[in-house]
Amino acid sequence: MAFTSTASRRARESGPSGWLAAPALVFFLVFAVIPLAGVVALSFTKWDGLSEITFDGVASWARTLTDPVTANALWVTAKIMVFSYVVQTPISLLLGVFTAGGQRYRAVLAVLYFLPLLLSSAAIAIAYKALLDPNFGMGAGLGLPALAQDWLGNSDLVLFVVVFVIAWQFVPFHTLIYQGGVRQIPGSLYEAAQIDGAGRLQQFFAITLPQLKYTIITSSTLMAVGSLAYFDLIFVLTGGGPGYSTRLLPLHMYLTGFKANDMGAASALGVILVVVGLALALILQRLGGTNRKASQLEGA
Amino acid sequence: MNIRKLRTAATAVAAGALALTLAACGSAGPGGAAVSADSATMWGLTGGNQPVLQKSVDAWNSAHAGESIKLDFFANDAYKTKVRTAVGAGQGPTFIYGWGGGVLKSYVDAGQVEDLTSFLSQNPDVKDRYLPSVLQNGQVNGKQYAIPNNNAQPVVLYFNKDLFAKIGAQPPTTWDELMALVPKFKAAGIAPFALGGQSKWPDLMWLEYLVDRIGGPQAFADIAANKPSAWSNPAVAEALTKIQQLVDAGGFVNGFSSIAADSNADQALLYTGKAAMILQGGWIYQGMKTNAADAIKGGKIGWTTFPAVAGGKGDPAGIVGNPSNFWSVSSKGTEAQKKAALDYVKSGMFTDADTQTLIDSGAVPVVKGIEGKLAASPDKDFLTFVYGMVKNAPSFTLSWDQALSPAQGDAMLANLDQIFLKKITPEQFVSTMNATIGK
Numbered sequence: 012m013a014f015t016s017t018a019s020r021r022a023r024e025s026g027p028s029g030w031l032a033a034p035a036l037v038f039f040l041v042f043a044v045i046p047l048a049g050v051v052a053l054s055f056t057k058w059d060g061l062s063e064i065t066f067d068g069v070a071s072w073a074r075t076l077t078d079p080v081t082a083n084a085l086w087v088t089a090k091i092m093v094f095s096y097v098v099q100t101p102i103s104l105l106l107g108v109f110t111a112g113g114q115r116y117r118a119v120l121a122v123l124y125f126l127p128l129l130l131s132s133a134a135i136a137i138a139y140k141a142l143l144d145p146n147f148g149m150g151a152g153l154g155l156p157a158l159a160q161d162w163l164g165n166s167d168l169v170l171f172v173v174v175f176v177i178a179w180q181f182v183p184f185h186t187l188i189y190q191g192g193v194r195q196i197p198g199s200l201y202e203a204a205q206i207d208g209a210g211r212l213q214q215f216f217a218i219t220l221p222q223l224k225y226t227i228i229t230s231s232t233l234m235a236v237g238s239l240a241y242f243d244l245i246f247v248l249t250g251g252g253p254g255y256s257t258r259l260l261p262l263h264m265y266l267t268g269f270k271a272n273d274m275g276a277a278s279a280l281g282v283i284l285v286v287v288g289l290a291l292a293l294i295l296q297r298l299g300g301t302n303r304k305a306s307q308l309e310g311a
Numbered sequence: 312m313n314i315r316k317l318r319t320a321a322t323a324v325a326a327g328a329l330a331l332t333l334a335a336c337g338s339a340g341p342g343g344a345a346v347s348a349d350s351a352t353m354w355g356l357t358g359g360n361q362p363v364l365q366k367s368v369d370a371w372n373s374a375h376a377g378e379s380i381k382l383d384f385f386a387n388d389a390y391k392t393k394v395r396t397a398v399g400a401g402q403g404p405t406f407i408y409g410w411g412g413g414v415l416k417s418y419v420d421a422g423q424v425e426d427l428t429s430f431l432s433q434n435p436d437v438k439d440r441y442l443p444s445v446l447q448n449g450q451v452n453g454k455q456y457a458i459p460n461n462n463a464q465p466v467v468l469y470f471n472k473d474l475f476a477k478i479g480a481q482p483p484t485t486w487d488e489l490m491a492l493v494p495k496f497k498a499a500g501i502a503p504f505a506l507g508g509q510s511k512w513p514d515l516m517w518l519e520y521l522v523d524r525i526g527g528p529q530a531f532a533d534i535a536a537n538k539p540s541a542w543s544n545p546a547v548a549e550a551l552t553k554i555q556q557l558v559d560a561g562g563f564v565n566g567f568s569s570i571a572a573d574s575n576a577d578q579a580l581l582y583t584g585k586a587a588m589i590l591q592g593g594w595i596y597q598g599m600k601t602n603a604a605d606a607i608k609g610g611k612i613g614w615t616t617f618p619a620v621a622g623g624k625g626d627p628a629g630i631v632g633n634p635s636n637f638w639s640v641s642s643k644g645t646e647a648q649k650k651a652a653l654d655y656v657k658s659g660m661f662t663d664a665d666t667q668t669l670i671d672s673g674a675v676p677v678v679k680g681i682e683g684k685l686a687a688s689p690d691k692d693f694l695t696f697v698y699g700m701v702k703n704a705p706s707f708t709l710s711w712d713q714a715l716s717p718a719q720g721d722a723m724l725a726n727l728d729q730i731f732l733k734k735i736t737p738e739q740f741v742s743t744m745n746a747t748i749g750k
Contacts, residue, residue, distance in 0.1 A: 059718070060399040061421035144576065145566030146585050163569035164508070166732065250509050253568035254732045269392045271721040 047285065054278035060269075071275030081280065083255050084263035087170070088287075091259055092238040094174040095181075099234060103182050104227075107189020108219060121190070128183040136247035139176050163249050166256040173257050176248065177241055185230045192226030193219060228299045235291045239284060260284055350381045351405035351644065351651040354394060356636075357384045359597025360461050363668045371659040378651035380406075386573045388510060395717070398423050398641070405648045407639040409457055410713035411448040413535070415639065417717060419451045424639040425649065427455045434657055442701075445634045445677040448709060457637035458656055462674035463701045464593045464633040466516045469578075470613045474501055474587040482588075482613065486524075486553065486620045493560045496587050502564035504557075505586035507572030511724040512712055514731050516590050517557075519631040519711055520617040521550030527624040528706035534748075535714050542744040546624075551730050551737035553620075558731060568732060575602060582606040590617070592632055593674070593697050600673040600690070607673075607690075614696060630700060631708045635677040670694065675701070719747045 057067035075081050110121040127135070142149045143162040150159025162172045200218050209217060242261040245251065251258035251266060258266070261284060268277030355364045361384055372379045383404075385393060390408070397403045398418065407424060409415050418424045431438045438446070441459055449457030470482050478499050483489035496503040507513040522530050526546025533541040557563070564586050570576045578595045580586035582603035589595075596614075600607050619627040638660075640652045659665075661678050669676045673690045675697045685694045701707065712720040726743050729735040735743075 059417065060395060061417055061423060140569075140571075143569075145569070146564065146580060147576065161566040161569065164566040166734075169569075249569070250571075252509055252728065254729055254734050266721075269396060270717075272395065272717045 050278045050281045050285075053274055054276075054282055056275050056278075058274040059272040060274055061272075067275055071273075071279050075276045075279040075283075078276075080255055080258070080263065081283075084258055084260045084280075085283075085287075087255070087257060088239065088259040090170060091174060091177070091241065091257075092235055094171070095177050095238055095241075096231070096234055098174060098178045099182050099185060100227075100231070102178065103185035103230065104189050104223070106182065106186040107191075108193050108215070110186065111190045111193035124186060125183045127180055128187075130180075132180065132243040133247050135176065135180050136244050140248055143172065164253055166253050169249060169253065169256055173245060173248065177238075177244065180244065181234070181237070185234065188230050188233075189223065189226060192223045196222045225299065228295060232292055232295045235295060236288050239288050239291070260287070349645060349647055350379045351648040351655070353380050353382045353406035354390065354404045354408055355382060355384050356390055356408065357386050359594050359601070359672055359674065360636075360669075363461070363665070363672050363674075366668055367659065367662075367665045370662075370664065371655055375651075375654070375659075378647075378654055380651065380655060388573055398643075401643055403641050403643065405641050405644040405652050407641055408460075409637045409639055410633055410710065411457055411637055412709050412714035413716040413720065414713050415449070415457055415637070416451050418639065419456050423642055424456050425642050427458060427640065427653075430653055430656075431455050431458075437657055440661055440678050442677055442679060444707065448634045449637050449639075457639040459635035459677045460638045460660060461636050461676070462593070462669055463635060463677050463697060465630040465697060465700055465704075465707070466520065466590060466592050466617070466632040467596075467614045467697070467700075468588060468590050468617055469581055469595070470588045470615070471581055471584060471586070472611050472613050474499075474584060475613075477501075482615045483618045484615075485618050486521075489618050490557065490560065490562075492587075493557070493562045497561055501584075502580065502586040503562045503588060504564065505570075505577045505580035505589040506563045506567040507570045507577035508563070508568040508728070508731060509570055510572040511728050512710070513572050513577065513591065514727050515711055515724065516592075516631065517554055518547075518550055518727060519708060520590070521553055521620065522546050523629050523631055523706070523708060524617065524620040524625040524627065525549050525623040527626070528629055528708055531708055531711065531714075534711075537749050539748060540745050541748060542741045548737040548741055551740055554730060555733060555737070558733060563731075568728075578602070582612060596690075596693055597673045614693060616700065626705045628700075628704055629706045629708070630704045631710065633710055633713070634701075634707055716750065718750045719744075722747045722750075 053064075054071055055066065055068060056064050057070070058064040106124060110117050110124065130138075140163070141147070144151075145159055145161045145164065148159070148162075150156065160168065163169055196219065200222070201214055204214050204218055240261060241259065242265065245257055245259065245262055246265070249257045251262045260280065264277050264280040264284060267273050267280060353368065355361060365382065368380050368382045394403060394407060398407065399421075403423070407418065409418075415424070437458070445459050445463065446455075449455055449459065468482070474496070475482065478495050478501075480492055480495060481488075483492055493503045519531070522544075526544055526549075530541075530544045530546045533544065564570070564580055570580075572591075575595075575598055577589060578591065578599055579602070581589045582599055596607075599612060603612075606612055616627065616630075638652075638656060640649055640656075644652070661676065666676045666678060666681060667684065670681070670684055670688050670690075673693065675681075675685065675694050682698070685691060685698055688694055708714070712724055714720075715723065723744060726735065726740050730737070730740055
């Protein structure tokens with residue numbers, strides 16, 4: 012025991028060569044840092060995508076920040092993020108805990124749960140669009156008037172429909188993360204708890220949940236930052252409509268850039284998106300606490 | 312060990328060769344003629360004209376191995392975004408499909424399309440092929456930058472004859488009759504109008520016709536000419552008010568704002584008997600001919616012009632829509648690509664066979680001297696109606712989203728969507744749109 016820990020400490024001190032990170036750094040530079048600098052530069056210009064790029068000062072920023080559609084897009088993004096989080100986290104957590112068990116029927120069910128993960132966002136959006144069509148969809152097909160709502164055309168309803176479809180698509184992924192997390196928890200903890208007479212519920216709250224702390228933070232970070240990128244699904248499903256009711260920030264950026272051909276304003280929106288994403292990731296990492304290196308495993 | 316390695320290598324080479332063969336098959340296209348890297352490229356739209364264009368290009372490729380054209384198709388909304396981005400990035404096709412108007416002007420201003428004026432004067436038979444009023448829509452600043460490539464596409468009011476018979480009514484000839492029909496159809500459990508509201512541009516057809524009927528074609532001509540406060544013309548606000556009255560009355564099908572026109576879900580409502588009428592472009596007849604052959608053959612679908620509005624200045628024979636679609640030739644292509652493109656325009660397009668395929672698909676080609684062919688078609692009722700409509704129209708206003716600059720067009724569609732959803736008032740629409748003039 013003592014030997015291995017000294018060995019690993021020595022390895023950490025000398026460490027692998029920093030050059031091993033070079034390819035990753037080059038990719039990061041070429042595909043992240045340089046384009047980001049380009050977007051920042053573009054946000055101070057006027058460009059319709061076709062003609063010459065001309066310097067335009069802070070005009071694009073002024074236009075973007077005073078545009079009520081931008082504020083609305085931020086609000087829609089926040090709503091979708093919060094609702095998706097609230098819906099997805101408990102479901103994926105419970106499903107993850109459930110599928111972490113060893114019984115064969117759980118393995119079979121797990122396969123079924125993970126099926127949506129295999130489909131592309133566009134395919135999911137097209138399928139749901141057909142199912143939810145008020146005139147030709149499942150309401151009409153099954154003869155159930157209750158299902159023949161104007162799911163995607165009602166500005167009050169559509170946001171929840173979008174949250175549902177997003178959850179359908181991404182719950183399997185987070186379930187997988189939680190399943191992995193639960194399987195890392197040493198069985199001896201549960202054995203000890205059982206000897207102390209703890210019930211299933213108590214075991215869940217006293218052992219499983221605290222042991223999953225970092226899994227929850229990882230999953231939450233992916234969920235929150237990922238919700239800034241819910242673009243393809245919503246673009247195909249609702250196109251941001253009706254009106255502006257599902258036009259979230261990345262979609263607003265795309266439509267501003269490629270439909271209204273205002274690359275300056277679209278770049279400003281892109282920068283806002285980066286800032287919001289970074290802030291979210293930082294906040295979530297902070298919530299993880301300062302002693303991040305502390306092990307959650309037994310005996311540490 | 313060595314043998315195993317050798318076998319692996321041989322398998323890999325074989326797989327690679329197979330992949331290359333497959334790729335070569337894929338790019339040769341159905342025409343069978345070889346398409347080289349330097350072939351002229353062409354992007355068309357999916358829908359009614361897709362098979363017509365495919366057939367024309369296939370015929371061209373098999374007869375002109377040295378000047379072959381590589382053809383790809385895109386859905387309407389996706390195409391409009393893609394082509395502009397591609398052209399801006401220098402990756403556009405040799406043949407740029409378009410509608411004329413402000414969008415064409417933005418290409419001209421950026422120097423992306425060839426000036427075809429001298430090509431037309433050197434080839435008078437190409438010039439004489441077209442109806443002059445249609446050819447004119449490919450001009451910017453008096454020069455020809457785009458050549459008509461298919462059919463006249465006025466916006467038509469289609470109706471389902473069975474549903475009208477069911478409630479014992481006639482198609483509307485005035486706006487008041489149209490409004491009076493709405494409660495009757497609703498009482499019978501039928502949606503009065505289908506509408507592909509998610510695509511936004513079908514909404515525009517209502518505004519275009521109402522403004523034309525109320526204020527005459529000059530109302531939009533002023534807007535297109537960027538005259539200050541041109542949107543303040545009272546015809547615009549009145550048209551928007553009428554649209555909102557129709558929305559209030561329940562004139563549009565349940566869920567119209569989630570129906571996309573690209574998937575033809577809007578026309579399906581008409582021929583499946585869920586909606587009594589639809590205001591759509593002449594091109595959906597081609598779609599219905601394929602998707603609802605029985606309804607078309609059985610004469611269940613009728614068509615008429617947009618109703619007159621009492622007290623309106625506009626002539627009820629005035630039309631809106633697309634005089635035609637157009638080909639522009641990219642100025643960034645190689646000399647060989649440009650030459651192939653112009654040769655195709657000269658002798659590959661609107662050949663007798665092409666024109667006939669277009670007519671057979673249920674469309675009216677924009678060329679002269681086809682009356683006889685139209686009359687001989689099984690779709691002669693619709694085709695002669697459209698041809699007469701175009702020929703006798705005192706004005707033919709290009710679809711506004713294409714006539715205006717892209718920035719203005721996008722703002723207009725977004726705000727019109729808000730009008731249909733009743734999120735803004737006509738006055739708000741007018742003041743927002745006035746602020747976009749000149750952009």
